[in-house]
Amino acid sequence: MSEPHFFPLLRSEMGGETWCLDSFTIDAHHYHASGWAIPIEGDLGRGRILVNGLAPTHASYNGHRSDIEQIYGYLPNAGLSHFVISGPLDVAGRDYVELSYDDPTQASFADAHKNYFIPLSAERFPFPDDARRHRTTGPSPEATFAYGGYTIARKMDGILKSVTGQGLNSRKSILDWGGGCGRVSRYLATLAPDAKITLGDIDADNVAWCAANLPGVETFTLALYPPSPFEDGAFDTVIGNSVFTHLMEDTQFLWLEELRRITTSKAILMVTVHSIKDLMRRTDDPAAYDELISKGFVDRYIDEALTGQISDETYYRASFHTHAYIREKWSAYFEVVEIVRDASNNHQDIVVMRRA
Numbered sequence: 001m002s003e004p005h006f007f008p009l010l011r012s013e014m015g016g017e018t019w020c021l022d023s024f025t026i027d028a029h030h031y032h033a034s035g036w037a038i039p040i041e042g043d044l045g046r047g048r049i050l051v052n053g054l055a056p057t058h059a060s061y062n063g064h065r066s067d068i069e070q071i072y073g074y075l076p077n078a079g080l081s082h083f084v085i086s087g088p089l090d091v092a093g094r095d096y097v098e099l100s101y102d103d104p105t106q107a108s109f110a111d112a113h114k115n116y117f118i119p120l121s122a123e124r125f126p127f128p129d130d131a132r133r134h135r136t137t138g139p140s141p142e143a144t145f146a147y148g149g150y151t152i153a154r155k156m157d158g159i160l161k162s163v164t165g166q167g168l169n170s171r172k173s174i175l176d177w178g179g180g181c182g183r184v185s186r187y188l189a190t191l192a193p194d195a196k197i198t199l200g201d202i203d204a205d206n207v208a209w210c211a212a213n214l215p216g217v218e219t220f221t222l223a224l225y226p227p228s229p230f231e232d233g234a235f236d237t238v239i240g241n242s243v244f245t246h247l248m249e250d251t252q253f254l255w256l257e258e259l260r261r262i263t264t265s266k267a268i269l270m271v272t273v274h275s276i277k278d279l280m281r282r283t284d285d286p287a288a289y290d291e292l293i294s295k296g297f298v299d300r301y302i303d304e305a306l307t308g309q310i311s312d313e314t315y316y317r318a319s320f321h322t323h324a325y326i327r328e329k330w331s332a333y334f335e336v337v338e339i340v341r342d343a344s345n346n347h348q349d350i351v352v353m354r355r356a
Contacts, residue, residue: 259333
């Protein structure tokens, strides 16, 4: 049977083979980790996970994952992607553990934008409960919530350094737009100790939790539509993780205009989007792909994660963009500097923008 007509396009949109860390634990100077990693070019003998640049002592690769086979079925052997690794861990003098996906046959294979970072210092703040975490990230244990947020913060820091030559510690005012229950904000104080950190979200309950549990982070409940309560030019940096992934088309333009109003000249914005390859997480309906290819945008699916938390239950969508659409439409508001594939959660793309 021939493959769907959109599969070649999905393969071309991949930023290289991707992977995901499902769990990571440390016990008496040893680590244990599991997840999935798409075989490199379908070759089951290539690809390994490195921990702080070192191969694990014990490793099992190419276990079956039917869920990954369904999402990435356009890639060869995608379903044979489960891994379990373990080994000794020396954390002396380190702030974090770094995991990477490596091809030992190619010296230049490594993509730091897909690395994971595990914080080693004690958590400064309590964790939100299961329900609040679920609304922000989907089902996630506390440890996954922690390294997920820390990884996003460090990746944003690295992208900022590549664009401006300086990291988050050079910024004065950072907005965690759509920050939920503070998965990223809880780590911004460490990476940007001199910055004013502000979190805004439409989920009033999560905002209230952050206000009570994240001292030093200023919090605001946002309306579904602009204006926001912020002054003109209030922020020199905006992080928006998984916000444009949930907005209707007209609503995204309202928020792009609002983000332009509340940012300073030369401000940097780093926001995530679902691209065409992520549509497989929602549907394999050819009509949806044809719509996205022709229009550049699809928001036909309602996301129920915020049901009961916002007044309009049709507002929160599962939205998808093409890169061409972003460069054409969003450039009316900001300079689109770069689109980094698979950088957030190793499937959402990060759009880097600069205000004039």
